[in-house]
Amino acid sequence: MNNISFKLVTPERTVLDQELVSLTCPTTLGQITILPGHASLVATLIPGELHARTGKDDFYIFVSGGFVQVNPNSEVIVLADSAEHHHEIDLKRAEEARARAQKALTEQKLSDEEYAKVAAALERSTGRLNIKRKHSHRKNPLAGEAVFKE
Amino acid sequence: MPGIKELKNRIKSIGSTRKITRAMQMVSAAKMRKAQNAALNSRVYSDLAWELIHNLAQKTHLENPLLQVFPEATKTGIIVISTNKGYVGSFNTNLANKIKETEGVVENVNAELFVMGKKIKEYAVRLNKNLAADFPKSDSLATVESIYPLAKLVSDLYKTGEYKFISIVFNKFISTINQKPVARQLLPFAESYIKDSHFVAPKNPPTEYLFEPDPHLVLDNLLPRIIESQIYQAILESDASEHSARMVTMKNATEAAEDLISDYTLTYNQLRQNKITTELAEITAGKIALE
Numbered sequence: 279m280n281n282i283s284f285k286l287v288t289p290e291r292t293v294l295d296q297e298l299v300s301l302t303c304p305t306t307l308g309q310i311t312i313l314p315g316h317a318s319l320v321a322t323l324i325p326g327e328l329h330a331r332t333g334k335d336d337f338y339i340f341v342s343g344g345f346v347q348v349n350p351n352s353e354v355i356v357l358a359d360s361a362e363h364h365h366e367i368d369l370k371r372a373e374e375a376r377a378r379a380q381k382a383l384t385e386q387k388l389s390d391e392e393y394a395k396v397a398a399a400l401e402r403s404t405g406r407l408n409i410k411r412k413h414s415h416r417k418n419p420l421a422g423e424a425v426f427k428e
Numbered sequence: 429m430p431g432i433k434e435l436k437n438r439i440k441s442i443g444s445t446r447k448i449t450r451a452m453q454m455v456s457a458a459k460m461r462k463a464q465n466a467a468l469n470s471r472v473y474s475d476l477a478w479e480l481i482h483n484l485a486q487k488t489h490l491e492n493p494l495l496q497v498f499p500e501a502t503k504t505g506i507i508v509i510s511t512n513k514g515y516v517g518s519f520n521t522n523l524a525n526k527i528k529e530t531e532g533v534v535e536n537v538n539a540e541l542f543v544m545g546k547k548i549k550e551y552a553v554r555l556n557k558n559l560a561a562d563f564p565k566s567d568s569l570a571t572v573e574s575i576y577p578l579a580k581l582v583s584d585l586y587k588t589g590e591y592k593f594i595s596i597v598f599n600k601f602i603s604t605i606n607q608k609p610v611a612r613q614l615l616p617f618a619e620s621y622i623k624d625s626h627f628v629a630p631k632n633p634p635t636e637y638l639f640e641p642d643p644h645l646v647l648d649n650l651l652p653r654i655i656e657s658q659i660y661q662a663i664l665e666s667d668a669s670e671h672s673a674r675m676v677t678m679k680n681a682t683e684a685a686e687d688l689i690s691d692y693t694l695t696y697n698q699l700r701q702n703k704i705t706t707e708l709a710e711i712t713a714g715k716i717a718l719e
Binding site for chain 2: 285287288289290291292305306307310317318319320321322345347349350355357
Protein backbone atom coordinates (compact mmCIF):
# COMPACT_ATOMS: atom_id res chain seq x y z
CA MET A 279 0.00 0.00 0.00
CA ASN A 280 2.37 2.68 -1.16
CA ASN A 281 -0.28 4.72 -2.83
CA ILE A 282 -2.13 7.87 -1.98
CA SER A 283 -5.81 7.37 -1.36
CA PHE A 284 -7.20 10.43 -3.02
CA LYS A 285 -10.57 12.14 -2.99
CA LEU A 286 -11.53 15.26 -4.91
CA VAL A 287 -14.91 16.58 -3.88
CA THR A 288 -16.89 19.71 -4.71
CA PRO A 289 -20.21 20.79 -3.22
CA GLU A 290 -21.86 19.38 -6.36
CA ARG A 291 -20.27 15.95 -6.63
CA THR A 292 -17.31 13.68 -6.05
CA VAL A 293 -15.06 14.32 -9.03
CA LEU A 294 -12.39 11.71 -8.42
CA ASP A 295 -11.93 8.93 -5.88
CA GLN A 296 -8.80 6.97 -6.78
CA GLU A 297 -5.54 5.48 -5.66
CA LEU A 298 -2.71 7.67 -6.91
CA VAL A 299 1.06 7.53 -7.06
CA SER A 300 1.40 11.28 -7.05
CA LEU A 301 -0.59 14.47 -7.14
CA THR A 302 0.44 17.92 -8.32
CA CYS A 303 -1.74 20.84 -7.35
CA PRO A 304 -1.58 24.65 -7.56
CA THR A 305 -1.35 26.32 -4.15
CA THR A 306 -0.86 29.93 -3.14
CA LEU A 307 2.87 29.23 -2.80
CA GLY A 308 3.16 27.63 -6.21
CA GLN A 309 2.76 24.11 -7.45
CA ILE A 310 3.35 21.34 -5.00
CA THR A 311 3.61 17.64 -5.67
CA ILE A 312 2.44 15.21 -3.06
CA LEU A 313 3.92 11.73 -2.95
CA PRO A 314 2.96 8.87 -0.64
CA GLY A 315 4.14 9.46 2.93
CA HIS A 316 3.86 13.24 2.74
CA ALA A 317 3.73 15.14 6.03
CA SER A 318 0.28 16.25 7.21
CA LEU A 319 -0.56 19.49 5.53
CA VAL A 320 -3.35 21.94 4.89
CA ALA A 321 -2.92 24.39 2.01
CA THR A 322 -5.06 26.81 0.06
CA LEU A 323 -5.55 26.11 -3.62
CA ILE A 324 -5.66 28.71 -6.37
CA PRO A 325 -7.42 28.29 -9.72
CA GLY A 326 -5.32 26.07 -11.92
CA GLU A 327 -4.50 22.60 -13.02
CA LEU A 328 -4.44 19.59 -10.79
CA HIS A 329 -2.49 16.65 -12.16
CA ALA A 330 -3.21 13.24 -10.70
CA ARG A 331 -1.16 10.19 -11.70
CA THR A 332 -2.28 6.66 -11.03
CA GLY A 333 0.84 5.20 -12.65
CA LYS A 334 -1.28 4.03 -15.56
CA ASP A 335 -3.51 6.98 -16.31
CA ASP A 336 -3.13 10.69 -15.94
CA PHE A 337 -5.94 12.98 -14.89
CA TYR A 338 -5.82 16.68 -15.67
CA ILE A 339 -8.44 18.51 -13.68
CA PHE A 340 -9.25 22.17 -13.47
CA VAL A 341 -9.92 23.39 -9.92
CA SER A 342 -11.19 26.88 -9.20
CA GLY A 343 -9.78 27.17 -5.71
CA GLY A 344 -10.32 25.34 -2.46
CA PHE A 345 -8.19 23.41 -0.02
CA VAL A 346 -5.92 20.43 -0.07
CA GLN A 347 -5.58 18.36 3.05
CA VAL A 348 -2.94 15.67 3.55
CA ASN A 349 -3.72 13.32 6.41
CA PRO A 350 -1.48 10.66 7.94
CA ASN A 351 -1.41 7.33 6.07
CA SER A 352 -1.17 9.09 2.71
CA GLU A 353 -4.78 10.14 2.63
CA VAL A 354 -5.27 13.23 0.50
CA ILE A 355 -8.52 15.15 0.30
CA VAL A 356 -9.12 18.11 -1.98
CA LEU A 357 -12.12 20.26 -1.12
CA ALA A 358 -12.56 22.27 -4.30
CA ASP A 359 -15.06 25.04 -4.98
CA SER A 360 -15.60 23.51 -8.38
CA ALA A 361 -13.64 21.09 -10.54
CA GLU A 362 -13.79 19.77 -14.07
CA HIS A 363 -11.88 17.12 -15.97
CA HIS A 364 -10.14 18.52 -19.03
CA HIS A 365 -12.43 16.57 -21.32
CA GLU A 366 -15.49 18.00 -19.57
CA ILE A 367 -14.58 21.61 -20.22
CA ASP A 368 -16.76 23.19 -22.83
CA LEU A 369 -14.40 25.24 -24.98
CA LYS A 370 -17.06 27.50 -26.38
CA ARG A 371 -18.62 28.27 -23.04
CA ALA A 372 -15.26 28.91 -21.42
CA GLU A 373 -14.29 31.31 -24.21
CA GLU A 374 -17.55 33.16 -23.90
CA ALA A 375 -17.15 33.39 -20.15
CA ARG A 376 -13.67 34.83 -20.55
CA ALA A 377 -14.83 37.35 -23.14
CA ARG A 378 -17.63 38.43 -20.82
CA ALA A 379 -15.30 38.85 -17.88
CA GLN A 380 -12.76 40.81 -19.93
CA LYS A 381 -15.45 43.07 -21.25
CA ALA A 382 -16.84 43.71 -17.79
CA LEU A 383 -13.39 44.57 -16.46
CA THR A 384 -12.61 47.11 -19.15
CA GLU A 385 -15.97 48.68 -19.81
CA GLN A 386 -18.01 48.85 -16.68
CA LYS A 387 -17.47 50.77 -13.53
CA LEU A 388 -17.32 48.21 -10.79
CA SER A 389 -17.26 48.42 -7.05
CA ASP A 390 -14.31 46.74 -5.36
CA GLU A 391 -16.37 43.72 -4.55
CA GLU A 392 -17.68 43.33 -8.07
CA TYR A 393 -14.21 43.87 -9.49
CA ALA A 394 -12.83 41.07 -7.35
CA LYS A 395 -15.66 38.82 -8.44
CA VAL A 396 -15.15 39.49 -12.14
CA ALA A 397 -11.38 39.23 -11.86
CA ALA A 398 -11.77 35.87 -10.17
CA ALA A 399 -14.15 34.78 -12.91
CA LEU A 400 -11.62 35.83 -15.52
CA GLU A 401 -8.87 33.91 -13.78
CA ARG A 402 -11.06 30.83 -13.63
CA SER A 403 -12.10 30.91 -17.26
CA THR A 404 -8.54 31.55 -18.43
CA GLY A 405 -7.32 28.63 -16.36
CA ARG A 406 -10.05 26.46 -17.79
CA LEU A 407 -9.17 27.41 -21.35
CA ASN A 408 -5.46 26.78 -20.84
CA ILE A 409 -6.09 23.30 -19.56
CA LYS A 410 -8.52 22.52 -22.33
CA ARG A 411 -6.08 23.67 -25.02
CA LYS A 412 -3.11 21.94 -23.47
CA HIS A 413 -4.80 18.58 -23.24
CA SER A 414 -7.24 18.69 -26.12
CA HIS A 415 -5.34 15.91 -27.91
CA ARG A 416 -5.78 13.55 -24.96
CA LYS A 417 -8.60 11.18 -24.47
CA ASN A 418 -10.59 10.64 -21.35
CA PRO A 419 -8.59 7.93 -19.55
CA LEU A 420 -11.73 6.37 -18.20
CA ALA A 421 -13.82 6.72 -21.36
CA GLY A 422 -16.38 4.00 -21.47
CA GLU A 423 -16.39 3.53 -17.72
CA ALA A 424 -19.14 5.68 -16.34
CA VAL A 425 -17.13 6.64 -13.30
CA PHE A 426 -17.92 10.33 -13.15
CA LYS A 427 -21.55 10.16 -13.97
CA GLU A 428 -24.04 9.34 -11.32
CA MET B 429 -78.59 11.34 6.21
CA PRO B 430 -77.69 13.85 3.51
CA GLY B 431 -79.91 14.14 0.52
CA ILE B 432 -79.11 12.90 -2.97
CA LYS B 433 -78.24 16.31 -4.34
CA GLU B 434 -76.00 17.12 -1.39
CA LEU B 435 -74.11 13.87 -1.84
CA LYS B 436 -73.62 14.55 -5.52
CA ASN B 437 -72.20 17.98 -4.79
CA ARG B 438 -69.93 16.58 -2.14
CA ILE B 439 -68.54 13.92 -4.47
CA LYS B 440 -67.86 16.56 -7.05
CA SER B 441 -66.07 18.87 -4.63
CA ILE B 442 -63.92 16.07 -3.22
CA GLY B 443 -63.09 15.16 -6.80
CA SER B 444 -61.71 18.62 -7.50
CA THR B 445 -59.76 18.63 -4.24
CA ARG B 446 -58.24 15.33 -5.30
CA LYS B 447 -57.20 16.87 -8.60
CA ILE B 448 -55.41 19.66 -6.77
CA THR B 449 -53.63 17.40 -4.29
CA ARG B 450 -52.59 15.08 -7.09
CA ALA B 451 -51.12 18.00 -9.04
CA MET B 452 -49.26 19.16 -5.93
CA GLN B 453 -47.98 15.64 -5.42
CA MET B 454 -46.57 15.58 -8.96
CA VAL B 455 -44.92 18.97 -8.56
CA SER B 456 -43.40 17.97 -5.22
CA ALA B 457 -42.19 14.67 -6.65
CA ALA B 458 -40.28 16.50 -9.37
CA LYS B 459 -38.81 19.01 -6.93
CA MET B 460 -38.05 16.24 -4.49
CA ARG B 461 -35.86 14.33 -6.95
CA LYS B 462 -33.84 17.45 -7.66
CA ALA B 463 -33.49 18.39 -4.01
CA GLN B 464 -32.59 14.86 -2.95
CA ASN B 465 -29.84 14.63 -5.55
CA ALA B 466 -28.43 17.97 -4.50
CA ALA B 467 -28.46 17.02 -0.82
CA LEU B 468 -26.87 13.62 -1.32
CA ASN B 469 -24.20 14.84 -3.73
CA SER B 470 -22.94 17.58 -1.47
CA ARG B 471 -23.01 15.46 1.67
CA VAL B 472 -19.52 14.05 0.98
CA TYR B 473 -18.07 17.54 0.72
CA SER B 474 -19.64 18.88 3.87
CA ASP B 475 -18.77 15.76 5.89
CA LEU B 476 -15.12 15.87 4.81
CA ALA B 477 -14.95 19.58 5.55
CA TRP B 478 -16.44 18.97 8.97
CA GLU B 479 -13.93 16.24 9.75
CA LEU B 480 -11.06 18.47 8.68
CA ILE B 481 -12.07 21.31 10.94
CA HIS B 482 -12.38 19.03 13.94
CA ASN B 483 -8.95 17.59 13.30
CA LEU B 484 -7.59 21.14 13.24
CA ALA B 485 -9.56 22.51 16.17
CA GLN B 486 -7.77 20.35 18.72
CA LYS B 487 -4.59 22.34 18.29
CA THR B 488 -4.72 24.85 21.06
CA HIS B 489 -1.85 26.85 19.65
CA LEU B 490 -3.84 27.82 16.57
CA GLU B 491 -5.23 31.28 16.95
CA ASN B 492 -8.38 32.42 15.29
CA PRO B 493 -11.41 34.18 16.76
CA LEU B 494 -13.65 31.40 15.51
CA LEU B 495 -11.62 28.73 17.30
CA GLN B 496 -12.09 30.30 20.70
CA VAL B 497 -14.39 28.89 23.35
CA PHE B 498 -16.49 31.09 25.63
CA PRO B 499 -17.65 28.95 28.55
CA GLU B 500 -18.79 31.99 30.53
CA ALA B 501 -21.08 33.38 27.86
CA THR B 502 -24.77 33.65 28.61
CA LYS B 503 -26.30 33.52 25.16
CA THR B 504 -26.72 30.88 22.55
CA GLY B 505 -27.74 31.23 18.93
CA ILE B 506 -29.98 28.75 17.17
CA ILE B 507 -30.34 28.85 13.41
CA VAL B 508 -33.56 27.23 12.27
CA ILE B 509 -34.32 26.19 8.71
CA SER B 510 -38.01 25.67 8.01
CA THR B 511 -40.37 26.03 5.07
CA ASN B 512 -42.29 28.90 3.54
CA LYS B 513 -45.40 26.87 2.85
CA GLY B 514 -47.41 24.37 4.78
CA TYR B 515 -48.85 21.03 3.65
CA VAL B 516 -45.81 19.22 4.94
CA GLY B 517 -47.29 17.09 7.72
CA SER B 518 -45.46 17.26 11.03
CA PHE B 519 -42.33 18.79 9.49
CA ASN B 520 -42.48 22.15 11.27
CA THR B 521 -43.95 20.80 14.52
CA ASN B 522 -41.02 18.43 14.83
CA LEU B 523 -38.72 21.36 14.22
CA ALA B 524 -40.37 23.37 16.98
CA ASN B 525 -39.95 20.49 19.43
CA LYS B 526 -36.29 20.22 18.52
CA ILE B 527 -35.81 23.93 19.17
CA LYS B 528 -37.31 23.55 22.61
CA GLU B 529 -34.97 20.67 23.31
CA THR B 530 -31.92 22.59 22.08
CA GLU B 531 -32.79 25.64 24.16
CA GLY B 532 -32.73 23.49 27.25
CA VAL B 533 -29.42 21.67 26.71
CA VAL B 534 -27.38 24.13 28.68
CA GLU B 535 -28.83 25.83 31.72
CA ASN B 536 -28.89 29.56 32.34
CA VAL B 537 -28.44 30.66 28.79
CA ASN B 538 -30.61 32.90 26.72
CA ALA B 539 -31.51 31.39 23.37
CA GLU B 540 -31.75 33.62 20.32
CA LEU B 541 -33.33 32.39 17.14
CA PHE B 542 -32.06 33.05 13.61
CA VAL B 543 -34.86 31.83 11.44
CA MET B 544 -35.11 31.00 7.78
CA GLY B 545 -38.53 30.28 6.32
CA LYS B 546 -41.91 31.80 7.10
CA LYS B 547 -43.40 28.96 9.06
CA ILE B 548 -40.91 28.97 11.87
CA LYS B 549 -40.96 32.73 12.02
CA GLU B 550 -44.68 32.63 12.65
CA TYR B 551 -44.04 30.08 15.37
CA ALA B 552 -41.36 32.23 17.00
CA VAL B 553 -43.59 35.32 16.94
CA ARG B 554 -46.56 33.41 18.34
CA LEU B 555 -44.57 32.05 21.26
CA ASN B 556 -42.77 35.33 21.90
CA LYS B 557 -39.36 33.84 21.31
CA ASN B 558 -36.25 35.91 21.17
CA LEU B 559 -36.02 36.46 17.44
CA ALA B 560 -32.60 37.80 16.47
CA ALA B 561 -32.82 37.65 12.69
CA ASP B 562 -35.22 36.58 9.99
CA PHE B 563 -33.73 35.51 6.66
CA PRO B 564 -35.90 34.91 3.62
CA LYS B 565 -35.84 31.42 2.22
CA SER B 566 -35.89 31.07 -1.53
CA ASP B 567 -38.33 28.56 -2.97
CA SER B 568 -35.96 27.41 -5.67
CA LEU B 569 -32.69 25.58 -5.17
CA ALA B 570 -30.56 27.62 -2.78
CA THR B 571 -27.31 29.13 -4.03
CA VAL B 572 -24.18 29.27 -1.94
CA GLU B 573 -24.10 33.07 -2.24
CA SER B 574 -27.51 33.38 -0.65
CA ILE B 575 -26.25 32.14 2.71
CA TYR B 576 -23.19 34.40 2.99
CA PRO B 577 -25.08 37.04 5.02
CA LEU B 578 -26.34 34.49 7.52
CA ALA B 579 -22.94 32.81 7.85
CA LYS B 580 -21.23 36.16 8.32
CA LEU B 581 -23.76 37.34 10.88
CA VAL B 582 -23.42 34.32 13.14
CA SER B 583 -19.63 34.21 12.85
CA ASP B 584 -19.39 37.91 13.71
CA LEU B 585 -21.73 37.47 16.65
CA TYR B 586 -19.77 34.51 17.91
CA LYS B 587 -16.56 36.53 17.78
CA THR B 588 -18.05 39.06 20.20
CA GLY B 589 -17.76 36.42 22.90
CA GLU B 590 -21.34 36.70 24.09
CA TYR B 591 -22.41 33.36 22.73
CA LYS B 592 -21.65 30.05 24.32
CA PHE B 593 -22.50 28.09 21.22
CA ILE B 594 -24.23 28.43 17.88
CA SER B 595 -26.27 25.56 16.60
CA ILE B 596 -28.40 24.83 13.59
CA VAL B 597 -31.73 23.00 13.68
CA PHE B 598 -33.17 21.44 10.53
CA ASN B 599 -34.84 18.33 9.18
CA LYS B 600 -32.22 15.88 7.97
CA PHE B 601 -33.18 13.92 4.93
CA ILE B 602 -32.98 10.17 5.52
CA SER B 603 -35.37 8.79 2.95
CA THR B 604 -38.49 9.87 1.11
CA ILE B 605 -40.69 8.69 3.95
CA ASN B 606 -38.31 9.47 6.78
CA GLN B 607 -36.95 12.85 7.85
CA LYS B 608 -35.38 13.47 11.19
CA PRO B 609 -35.18 16.81 12.98
CA VAL B 610 -31.60 17.30 14.15
CA ALA B 611 -29.66 19.95 16.03
CA ARG B 612 -26.04 20.40 15.11
CA GLN B 613 -23.50 22.55 16.80
CA LEU B 614 -21.70 24.88 14.38
CA LEU B 615 -19.51 26.76 16.82
CA PRO B 616 -17.29 26.30 18.75
CA PHE B 617 -15.49 23.47 17.02
CA ALA B 618 -13.50 22.32 20.00
CA GLU B 619 -16.17 21.65 22.59
CA SER B 620 -19.49 19.91 22.27
CA TYR B 621 -22.56 21.12 24.15
CA ILE B 622 -25.18 19.31 22.15
CA LYS B 623 -25.25 15.55 22.22
CA ASP B 624 -24.66 15.04 18.59
CA SER B 625 -23.47 12.05 16.62
CA HIS B 626 -22.10 14.52 14.12
CA PHE B 627 -19.46 15.76 16.51
CA VAL B 628 -16.12 14.31 15.52
CA ALA B 629 -14.23 12.94 18.49
CA PRO B 630 -10.64 14.12 18.70
CA LYS B 631 -8.04 11.71 17.43
CA ASN B 632 -5.37 10.63 19.81
CA PRO B 633 -2.64 11.71 19.38
CA PRO B 634 -3.70 14.76 17.39
CA THR B 635 -2.15 15.14 13.97
CA GLU B 636 0.22 18.04 13.55
CA TYR B 637 -0.62 19.78 10.31
CA LEU B 638 1.67 22.03 8.33
CA PHE B 639 -0.02 25.10 6.91
CA GLU B 640 0.81 26.71 3.62
CA PRO B 641 1.28 29.63 3.31
CA ASP B 642 0.72 30.09 7.07
CA PRO B 643 -1.90 29.08 9.67
CA HIS B 644 -3.53 32.52 9.83
CA LEU B 645 -4.17 32.85 6.14
CA VAL B 646 -5.36 29.31 5.72
CA LEU B 647 -7.68 29.45 8.72
CA ASP B 648 -9.05 32.85 7.73
CA ASN B 649 -10.03 31.30 4.43
CA LEU B 650 -11.02 27.91 5.67
CA LEU B 651 -13.21 28.54 8.72
CA PRO B 652 -15.80 30.78 7.05
CA ARG B 653 -16.00 28.35 4.16
CA ILE B 654 -16.66 25.48 6.51
CA ILE B 655 -19.43 27.30 8.36
CA GLU B 656 -20.96 28.23 5.01
CA SER B 657 -20.76 24.68 3.76
CA GLN B 658 -22.48 23.39 6.91
CA ILE B 659 -25.31 25.90 6.66
CA TYR B 660 -25.64 25.26 2.95
CA GLN B 661 -25.80 21.52 3.51
CA ALA B 662 -28.47 22.04 6.18
CA ILE B 663 -30.57 24.02 3.71
CA LEU B 664 -30.20 21.34 1.05
CA GLU B 665 -31.15 18.62 3.54
CA SER B 666 -34.11 20.66 4.69
CA ASP B 667 -35.24 21.23 1.09
CA ALA B 668 -35.01 17.54 0.30
CA SER B 669 -36.97 16.75 3.47
CA GLU B 670 -39.56 19.42 2.75
CA HIS B 671 -40.36 18.21 -0.74
CA SER B 672 -40.35 14.59 0.34
CA ALA B 673 -42.67 15.36 3.23
CA ARG B 674 -45.00 17.36 1.00
CA MET B 675 -45.02 14.66 -1.64
CA VAL B 676 -46.00 12.04 0.95
CA THR B 677 -48.60 14.30 2.57
CA MET B 678 -50.19 15.05 -0.78
CA LYS B 679 -50.13 11.39 -1.73
CA ASN B 680 -52.00 10.57 1.49
CA ALA B 681 -54.47 13.37 0.81
CA THR B 682 -55.13 12.05 -2.70
CA GLU B 683 -55.67 8.56 -1.39
CA ALA B 684 -57.98 9.79 1.36
CA ALA B 685 -60.00 11.70 -1.24
CA GLU B 686 -60.32 8.54 -3.33
CA ASP B 687 -61.57 6.58 -0.30
CA LEU B 688 -64.12 9.26 0.51
CA ILE B 689 -65.35 9.38 -3.07
CA SER B 690 -65.89 5.63 -3.20
CA ASP B 691 -67.70 5.72 0.17
CA TYR B 692 -69.98 8.52 -0.92
CA THR B 693 -70.60 6.98 -4.31
CA LEU B 694 -71.80 3.81 -2.62
CA THR B 695 -74.19 5.75 -0.35
CA TYR B 696 -75.34 7.80 -3.32
CA ASN B 697 -76.13 4.70 -5.36
CA GLN B 698 -77.98 3.13 -2.45
CA LEU B 699 -80.08 6.26 -1.99
CA ARG B 700 -80.79 6.45 -5.69
CA GLN B 701 -81.83 2.80 -5.79
CA ASN B 702 -84.08 3.32 -2.75
CA LYS B 703 -85.72 6.25 -4.46
CA ILE B 704 -86.40 4.26 -7.61
CA THR B 705 -87.84 1.39 -5.59
CA THR B 706 -90.11 3.74 -3.67
CA GLU B 707 -91.29 5.42 -6.83
CA LEU B 708 -91.99 2.08 -8.50
CA ALA B 709 -93.95 0.94 -5.47
CA GLU B 710 -95.96 4.18 -5.51
CA ILE B 711 -96.75 3.89 -9.22
CA THR B 712 -97.78 0.26 -8.86
CA ALA B 713 -99.91 1.10 -5.81
CA GLY B 714 -101.57 3.95 -7.73
CA LYS B 715 -102.32 1.66 -10.67
CA ILE B 716 -103.85 -0.99 -8.41
CA ALA B 717 -106.02 1.63 -6.74
CA LEU B 718 -107.37 2.76 -10.11
CA GLU B 719 -108.42 -0.74 -11.18
